[in-house]
Amino acid sequence: MRTVQPVTPRAVLLGLALLPANAWWLIQIEYVRYSDTPTIPQVFFHCVAMLLALRAVNLLLERRRPAWALSPGELITVYAMLVIGSNIAGHDQLQILFTQIIYLRGQATPENQWEALIWPHVPGRLVVHGARTLDHVLKGHSTAYTAEHWHAFAPPLVAWGIVALVMAWTLYCLGALLRRQWENERLSYPLEEVPLALSDPDLTVMRRLPFWAGFALAAGAQLLNLASSITPAVPSINLGVRNFEFTSFPWQHMGTIPICFYPFALGLSFLLPTNLSFSCWFFFLLTRFERVVAAMFGYTSWDGFPYVNQQASGAFVGLGLLTLWTARHHLARTVACALGRRPAIDSGEPMSYRLAWVGFVAGAGALIGFTVSAGMAWGPALAHWVLLLSIILAVARVRAEVGLPSIELYQRGADDMLRRGAPGWLKPADLTVLTLFFWMHRTVRNYNLQHQMTNLRLANRSGVDLRSFGVPIALATIVGIPVAFWAMMHVCFDAGLQGAKFTGPAGWAFGMDAWQQLGRRLSTPQPFDRGVPWAYLFGAAMTGLLTALRQRFIWWPLHPAGWVVANSFALMRLWVPITVAWAIKSALLRYGGLRAYRAALPFFIGLVVGEFAAGLLRTLVDLAWGLHLPSGAGIGGL
Numbered sequence: 001m002r003t004v005q006p007v008t009p010r011a012v013l014l015g016l017a018l019l020p021a022n023a024w025w026l027i028q029i030e031y032v033r034y035s036d037t038p039t040i041p042q043v044f045f046h047c048v049a050m051l052l053a054l055r056a057v058n059l060l061l062e063r064r065r066p067a068w069a070l071s072p073g074e075l076i077t078v079y080a081m082l083v084i085g086s087n088i089a090g091h092d093q094l095q096i097l098f099t100q101i102i103y104l105r106g107q108a109t110p111e112n113q114w115e116a117l118i119w120p121h122v123p124g125r126l127v128v129h130g131a132r133t134l135d136h137v138l139k140g141h142s143t144a145y146t147a148e149h150w151h152a153f154a155p156p157l158v159a160w161g162i163v164a165l166v167m168a169w170t171l172y173c174l175g176a177l178l179r180r181q182w183e184n185e186r187l188s189y190p191l192e193e194v195p196l197a198l199s200d201p202d203l204t205v206m207r208r209l210p211f212w213a214g215f216a217l218a219a220g221a222q223l224l225n226l227a228s229s230i231t232p233a234v235p236s237i238n239l240g241v242r243n244f245e246f247t248s249f250p251w252q253h254m255g256t257i258p259i260c261f262y263p264f265a266l267g268l269s270f271l272l273p274t275n276l277s278f279s280c281w282f283f284f285l286l287t288r289f290e291r292v293v294a295a296m297f298g299y300t301s302w303d304g305f306p307y308v309n310q311q312a313s314g315a316f317v318g319l320g321l322l323t324l325w326t327a328r329h330h331l332a333r334t335v336a337c338a339l340g341r342r343p344a345i346d347s348g349e350p351m352s353y354r355l356a357w358v359g360f361v362a363g364a365g366a367l368i369g370f371t372v373s374a375g376m377a378w379g380p381a382l383a384h385w386v387l388l389l390s391i392i393l394a395v396a397r398v399r400a401e402v403g404l405p406s407i408e409l410y411q412r413g414a415d416d417m418l419r420r421g422a423p424g425w426l427k428p429a430d431l432t433v434l435t436l437f438f439w440m441h442r443t444v445r446n447y448n449l450q451h452q453m454t455n456l457r458l459a460n461r462s463g464v465d466l467r468s469f470g471v472p473i474a475l476a477t478i479v480g481i482p483v484a485f486w487a488m489m490h491v492c493f494d495a496g497l498q499g500a501k502f503t504g505p506a507g508w509a510f511g512m513d514a515w516q517q518l519g520r521r522l523s524t525p526q527p528f529d530r531g532v533p534w535a536y537l538f539g540a541a542m543t544g545l546l547t548a549l550r551q552r553f554i555w556w557p558l559h560p561a562g563w564v565v566a567n568s569f570a571l572m573r574l575w576v577p578i579t580v581a582w583a584i585k586s587a588l589l590r591y592g593g594l595r596a597y598r599a600a601l602p603f604f605i606g607l608v609v610g611e612f613a614a615g616l617l618r619t620l621v622d623l624a625w626g627l628h629l630p631s632g633a634g635i636g637g638l
Contacts, residue, residue: 004348007468011074015081015472018050019479022082023089023487029619029634031095031488032495034504036619036634039090039446041406042399043191043268043608045635047082049616051075051198052609073464075199077472080455084448084476089484092446094164096439096510098488101127101156102497103511106134114515117522121432123374125155137489140496144489153489161481163370167440168477170363171392171449172470176350177360178323179456179466181330182400189457190271190403196461197605205602214606215613218263222614222635226621229629239263239635241573253295254288255302258573262635265574267607268405269581270600274589276402277582279562284575287311287566307535310420312567313412314539316444319564320390321540322547323397350456350466364389376433380418380426387414388440394564396450400457402561404578406570409444416441419521420532428522438514445570448477503631611635 025046030037038046054075061069070078088094104127108114128134130152136142137149144150197205205211221237228236241260246252269277287308299305324331336342338354346353364385371381391414395407415434418426426434434441452473459469495501497511546560565571571578581604588596615635622629 003463004465005071005073005463006465007077007471008071008074011070011077012081012472012475015078016475016479018078018082019085019476019483020487022046022085023480023483024491025619025623026086026089027095027487027491028623030091031504031506032491032502033622033628034506034631035622035629036615037091038615038619039086039092042404042446042450043194044083044086044090045264045612045615046619047079047086048194048198048609048612050082051079051195052613054078055198072199072201073459073462076195076455076458076462076464077469079195079199080458080469081472081476083451083455084473085480085483087446087448087451088164088168088477088480089487090446092443093439094481094484095488095506096442097160097164098485098492099497099506099510100436100438100514101160102134102137103507104515105129106138107512107515112516112519113523114519117428117519118432118515121375121429122436125159126374126436127156128152137492138496138498140492140494140499140501142493142496144493149489149493153485157485161485163367164481165477166363166366166370168448168452170360170367171447172452172473173351173356173359173363174389174393175396175449175452175456176356177331177334177353178327179453180349181327182453183460184330185326187397187400188273188403189400189454190273191268191399191405192454192458192461193271194268194605194608195458198609199462205605208602210600210603211606211609214263214267214603215610216606218267218607218610219614220610221263222611222618226614226618226629230627250292250295253291253300255291256572257288259576260573262577262611263607264611264635265405265577266581267604267611268403269574269578270585270604272403272578272581274582274586275557276559276561277578277585278557279559280402280404280565280571281575281579281582282558283562283566284571304529305531307531307538308567309412310417310532310535311539311542312409312564313417314536314541315543315564315566316394316409316539317387317390317417317536318394318540318543319397319560320392320394322544322560323393348466350470371433371437374433374436375429377427377430380430381433384414384418384434384437387417388437391444392447392449395444395447396453398561398565399450400453402559402565404565404568404570405574407445407565408568408570410569411442413441413444417536419526420529421536423526423528431518431521435514435518439510442510442514503628505631 026038029035030039038044054070058069058075104114104118104122106128108119130148133149133152200206221239224234225236225239228234239261241258243256243258245256246254272280290306290308294300294306303309333342333345334353335357337345338352338357344352351359368381368385371384372378376384391409398404398407415437418434419431455473456466456469459466497507542563543560546558546563549556550559584600585597588600612635618629618634621627
């Protein structure tokens with residue numbers, strides 16, 4: 001029987017000690033400079049690189065100070081805490097929120113009429129006030145450490161910090177209820193093979209020559225590009241995203257076709273099951289041709305018929321609801337266990353099912369109550385959270401089952417579904433509160449749940465007691481939220497959100513975009529398109545149909561998750577490495593069998609680790625020498 005180890009205090013303390021430096025680094029690289037975006041992919045490259053560094057230090061300690069060396073479970077604990085802290089402070093969560101609450105009053109002008117259109121519907125405690133403070137944080141050359149500035153920022157940061165904490169808790173409770181069901185369904189969690197390989201005490205993968213060949217190839221390409229950025233005479237290799245477009249009718253309506261050759265994307269895509277990778281690129285091309293055929297019949301509006309974007313939104317919600325339906329019997333057992341109507345079946349789970357149910361219901365109720373207190377009516381508030389939680393669940397399911405290197409549903413989340421599906425139902429106050437939650441809707445990419453679930457999977461595979469593993473997850477969240485806000489204030493009052501040092505797109509993408517869209521909707525209401533709700537239903541129905549076909553016919557080649565992510569911006573950028581990895585893996589399995597696949601696997605993991613290690617080194621060189629490398633020139637821009 002496998003020995004289960006509790007979480008150790010030293011691993012938790014090490015994880016907590018790394019969080020402030022990690023948050024500062026993220027804000028500098030991802031928010032201010034935008035030279036790289038580590039928290040856009042599903043696997044955060046700096047966390048993998050840090051795990052590699054810890055593993056290297058561990059090898060030295062095992063020889064000289066064995067008692068100081070960290071166990072695999074301790075390495076995974078530190079890694080998990082970095083992932084949780086990075087997700088909170090990252091591109092898709094609090095960075096968006098922080099910018100939003102500054103820009104509403106900081107960028108209001110007579111021309112945009114925000115003061116008349118929007119301000120009356122926003123509770124004062126949820127945004128930053130104070131003309132001097134707003135001027136300082138926008139222009140920079142100031143310091144966050146004054147009573148005036150903290151007095152202006154404290155109310156909204158405390159309010160939203162509590163919301164972020166309740167959100168994380170609610171999702172962790174949901175994950176605790178679903179974890180065993182997903183294990184029973186044998187979800188593969190393919191992306192987790194990378195941190196597991198680095199924490200393996202036997203170094204099974206890292207002892208193989210193909211691993212180091214892949215490592216050297218990927219790291220060498222990135223370091224060559226770094227040298228080229230510093231000295232333009234050095235040649236470079238364009239591995240990043242390049243966009244191609246057709247100019248002739250009707251192919252021009254296929255839209256932009258992105259192509260990239262990131263080694264890490266090829267390596268991570270190789271970990272995907274072949275039926276899933278095939279489904280991803282097949283449905284991506286299908287949606288492109290869907291637009292072409294529609295254009296041939298005169299439907300050329302990008303957001304109109306055949307409503308490809310809205311089909312994708314419906315598919316996400318459909319997958320989330322199907323995930324709950326599939327788990328219905330298991331969830332019924334957890335309810336019976338929580339009520340004491342059947343023997344306990346929650347031993348070894350992250351928490352008791354009673355606590356999980358109480359925590360989830362209380363957390364969901366608190367989130368809905370906050371939304372109503374902010375000004376939204378009960379009906380729209382309830383619909384918003386049902387849709388959002390369904391999408392969050394779908395994203396976590398795609399991460400666990402498909403393992404795409406990145407997931408994205410750009411501005412087509414629950415808020416957009418409510419606005420387009422039932423525009424007459426929403427009053428100005430409802431629309432305003434939806435905009436306040438823009439940080440949860442903008443990209444539909446990195447929520448707490450998928451990282452919580454994958455960290456639980458890593459802990460379980462590493463022999464860590466799941467009940468005690470909740471402690472580092474909780475502490476990383478509780479500490480990570482104020483640390484993230486501190487890092488943003490510390491950096492932004494110096495650099496200035498509109499200063500010359502700030503080269504990232506946060507100003508227009510996070511701060512202005514949401515409020516400008518709301519201003520237009522309030523001044524010019526959006527007309528209702530009858531085809532939109534049908535597109536949502538069609539997208540969800542197709543997910544259900546593909547699920548039924550997959551369950552009924554073993555030979556059925558198309559996976560519903562491929563349909564769900566077909567119109568994702570992330571998949572558009574990754575379809576080439578996914579297709580190449582599918583072709584290589586299919587050929588290896590067909591002609592060489594499982595032995596050939598296992599022989600090749602270290603090479604592809606080496607591609608991932610090599611590029612990730614070079615990526616972290618690249619950012620450290622950028623910060624140390626003040627290079628201010630070109631925006632978006634790194635490896636995370638997916």
